[in-house]
Amino acid sequence: MTKQKLECFHTKENPTWCPGCGNHLILSALKKALTKMDLDPTQVVVVSGIGCSSGLPHWIETYGFHSIHGRAVPVATGVKLVNHDLNVFVVSGDGDGYGIGLNHLIHAMRRNLDITYLGHDNQIYGLTLGQTSPTSERGAKTVSTPHGSIETPINPLALGLASGATFIARGYAGKTAHLADLIVKGTEHKGFALIDIFQPCVTLNKVNTFEFFNKRVYELTEHNPADFNNAFSKSFEWGEKIPIGLFYQTKRDTYSEDLPQLKETPLVKQKINNVDISSVLEKYK
Ligand SMILES: Cc1ncc(C[n+]2csc(CCOP(=O)(O)OP(=O)(O)O)c2C)c(N)n1
């Protein structure tokens, strides 16, 4: 196989995201990561839900599935179970994945499905023009909470730790090389990789901007990702300094490894010639 070039992943169409949106940088980081891993586009599937961020599969030359609101994880689960040789990515916004789709995310993490989850976290509903989302800060003034949100935001990293994800990281769209590196590590990890990504929405979120994050984010260096308790307390560090990087990584059998029917061979490669389905077909005649 010839080495993949970044251009292999470019589409003829350009993204319709607002100029300067953090999504452009995440797309670029994902393409860089796939190139770095020398993955063939036909071995990659990107599944999304609904939202600005969820348009991403249209703008990367791999297989893709733009599903419905909050349901990217069930679709990705189906793809992975049918052919676990594929590299499956989920792209989901904070409203899509941490709101309407949250139950699916929790169950995929505890099952340790071998999927890489990119949470485009802009702390607001972008596509529907600026409502408060599950990760909006307390006090956030938006079109749906003009007097300030009275809800405590979800902490995606702590949630991932509590739910059994085996790779938990946080990236920032403004640090594209660092993010690409996290995506490589998450993809190479066997098991559920949750990567929450700060993705400034330049049009609707005037608080959590590139300037806001540039001032605050720092890369975790002196941190042992095997230490669950430390990862948990680090995940709550939020204020003048906000950590990004790999918080936690552990090893556990994946869902496909524990399922005897899938352990040896992906479903699509199994011989089904000797299975008689004529009685089933008969029913639907
Ligand atoms: C069942 C259903 N409910 C509500 C909507 C409307 N809707 C579309 S996208 C969205 C939220 C998008 O926010 P987020 O997931 O944060 O993505 P972003 O646009 O910020 O990338 C909502 C509420 C819908 N499409 N379907």
Ligand code: SF4
């Ligand atoms: S509304 Fe926000 S999230 Fe949506 S494309 Fe524009 S900048 Fe990006």
